[in-house]
Amino acid sequence: MPEIETETIVMEHPQIFVERTLAVIKPDAVDKSDEIEEIILRSGFTILQKRRVHLTPEQTSDFYAEHYGKMFFPSLVAYMSSGPIMALVLARENAIAYWRELVGPTNTLKARETHPDSIRALYGTDDQRNAVHGSDTFSSAEREIRFLFPDSIVEPIPAGQAAKDYLSKVVNPTLLKGLTELCKQKPEDPITWLADWLIGHNPNKPRINEPYAVEEPN
């Protein structure tokens, strides 16, 4: 009896990589905002929100609270509250680390030696007036985005198991039906076909109830 070959299709679990970070263009570089934003966009970031704001010394002290007590703290507060800044919420895969890399080392002079293409090398002045800021961890990104965009709701983006659970609940059942149908039909343009199929079979679309037949009184 011939052996029947069975093929198992293993579907990779979908992963979500989008991450948000806060970028600040500091007072010394705010005039170069357009150029810096161009670099940001060319580097694959999406700018989700943008705001030009002039922080008071008190607000600046809160923002940089982790540096309270350091020698440079008073001059950092004076500098960061000396003029308007541009705050930007950036999104892309690995946004926090990638933006920090693009920003370069804290000290502009060192940045010019070791990372000549970094934003600080290009637009900074010294170890304090270094053109830009970037959140350094996931939790500081959340805190800083809330700080500078208090009206925005910063929901943590599900990742890992939470992302798998979310997709299993809200997308996978419909998507798998669509993919099965797609394999049966093998259309010429599978992506457009699938997009149309999903729109047609969206379980969340509002259902229009049949209107009740209202008897006209005789």
Ligand SMILES: Nc1ncnc2c1ncn2[C@@H]1O[C@H](COP(=O)(O)OP(=O)(O)OP(=O)(O)O)[C@@H](O)[C@H]1O
């Ligand atoms: N030794 C220093 N002298 C003067 N200013 C400093 C010094 N070290 C840091 N600063 C200022 O304080 C900011 C915060 O310092 P931090 O050590 O967090 O650097 P960073 O993480 O590279 O910068 P940022 O937090 O602005 O992205 C620096 O960006 C710089 O403007």
